[in-house]
Amino acid sequence: MQTMRTIEWRDGTLATLDQTKLPNENLILEMRECEEVAFAIKEMKMRGAPLIGVAAAYGLALTAYHSKAKTREDLIRQIEASAKILIETRPTAVNLFWAVERILRKARGTTGDAETVTRVVVNEAQRMADEDVEANLKIGEHGAELINDKDVILTHCNAGSLATVDHGTALGIVRTAWAQGKKIAVIATETRPKLQGARLTAYELKRDGIPVSLITDNMVGYVMSRRLINEVVVGADRIVRDAVINKIGTYSLAVLAHEHNIPFYVAAPKSTFDLVHTSKDAIIEKRNADEVTYIGSQRIAPMGVKVLNPAFDITPIKYVSGIICETGVLSKTKLEKLATASKHG
């Protein structure tokens, strides 16, 4: 595990690594205002569904901590204003909305003065960060049971410690299996357009000494047809009743895994579940064309070319072999039952 959490509360300052600078530069961002947190989420300086959930909670904690509000009501109004800014940053990962709701509910449910509300909000954000680490450690344990000695695991994007407070979801499973002494290796897709696989997954696995090889996204079929991998493990941005919504490319991986009879696992904490909705309700964020036509400052396509840039795609549950969360491994059948219960609940 890394020595610093991906996000840390330091007496009214929020510290994180600027993930857009990795792996070439380790730049620590220090934020004191919720607007800075919102900007960092929008610009993907912080990314990963669990991380942006906790970051949003801490963003509201910053608002409370630095507020000059004299009354409980004024403070709650300020927190609500910050919440509004945060939930407009990115539409797909449900953790963001879950975290903001949880802090708002806690603040509104607290009696006492502004100082008391502030203390409660900061403590709740801290608790959410701790819970994320605990959830990932449990996901790691449950998931590692599915990983055999000498397995090679294909992963996409970055569902690692950098996508969470610590340990990671998909890579948390890898870390736990590795810590158990299993001689595993990872193949990471580079994950265009933002290259989280090349920049972040390869970086954090190399740092921890876990064998990792990098491929371009279009090598997945090749790697599967040659049986170079034993299973696919990815994270999730939102798990709805009928599908897993995750980084663009996940759906292609799932179809290819299905065709090759390779298990396809999704690792995510319960905060990523949104079982009151189905995939047709989900908003798939469309990001800027420049993410595709430039890599850094380098233009790689003719000027004026049209671009599609959906940031996520939708993988129907039928392609998912299991969802690994903090309470265990949900099979397709279990997930369907949970979804039905939530529908009627």
Next chain:
Amino acid sequence: MQTMRTIEWRDGTLATLDQTKLPNENLILEMRECEEVAFAIKEMKMRGAPLIGVAAAYGLALTAYHSKAKTREDLIRQIEASAKILIETRPTAVNLFWAVERILRKARGTTGDAETVTRVVVNEAQRMADEDVEANLKIGEHGAELINDKDVILTHCNAGSLATVDHGTALGIVRTAWAQGKKIAVIATETRPKLQGARLTAYELKRDGIPVSLITDNMVGYVMSRRLINEVVVGADRIVRDAVINKIGTYSLAVLAHEHNIPFYVAAPKSTFDLVHTSKDAIIEKRNADEVTYIGSQRIAPMGVKVLNPAFDITPIKYVSGIICETGVLSKTKLEKLATASKHG
């Protein structure tokens, strides 16, 4: 059609666009020695199976044209030495071997002095260039019959005029359908690691006014699941008895098209067919790790990370809806018959 052929013989000089510089710079390479041609093929300044076939033929023509050999025998030995250099540049595209063989056979079969052999070799290279254009125009006609008005065609890599002497194979079909007045559009995958889709396909279609949108390779599943395309049309580097060998990523596209019931067509001239072999005989070129870890001068992955970089993959015939060549559209059944005939022939 472009005003200049992708490769042109100009009285003992061979002119081509340096494709590694596109789309940012139009740099014309002028080559007078076969070694320069071999280098340009190896470095992918010229690429595309049909183009490197014709380029190799012209490379041998350069050797003959500038030779100081006094005898037919000396000249043929020099041509053979050049042939050896050419066939070591890239192992997968069969057109290279086919073209070198054809020139060698022609030279060896010519009686008369060195000057006569030179004239025959240069003429044969010219004829091969002309035949490539004719084949592409015919592929365009046959293929365009499969394209409906308002279709959107997904293509991979660059099987365009830049991959051939002119017109293109997959993009030749697009050009012919467009010239017939069909209001079609193209979605081009960027095609990592070398970005031929972003740099070359988007470039040549935009230049010709044909609507084109760019996607990253991992968006293919998304685009198919939303029915944003009507068919896939790609080129080929080698068509063996049981499979199509083409740019890495083609196999993933074919499996995804199959899963979505979207026709998957391969467009290639007969010079790309190698029906005496099967996929297990094929050599898949592995290229340098730097192609994956750098984009231009920009490093995008941690130093020392392991990389897989197969340049091609193998698509079994069962995923191919039809192969469009200069004599028509070969169905799976027809291809299998052709393969059997060739096996016994």
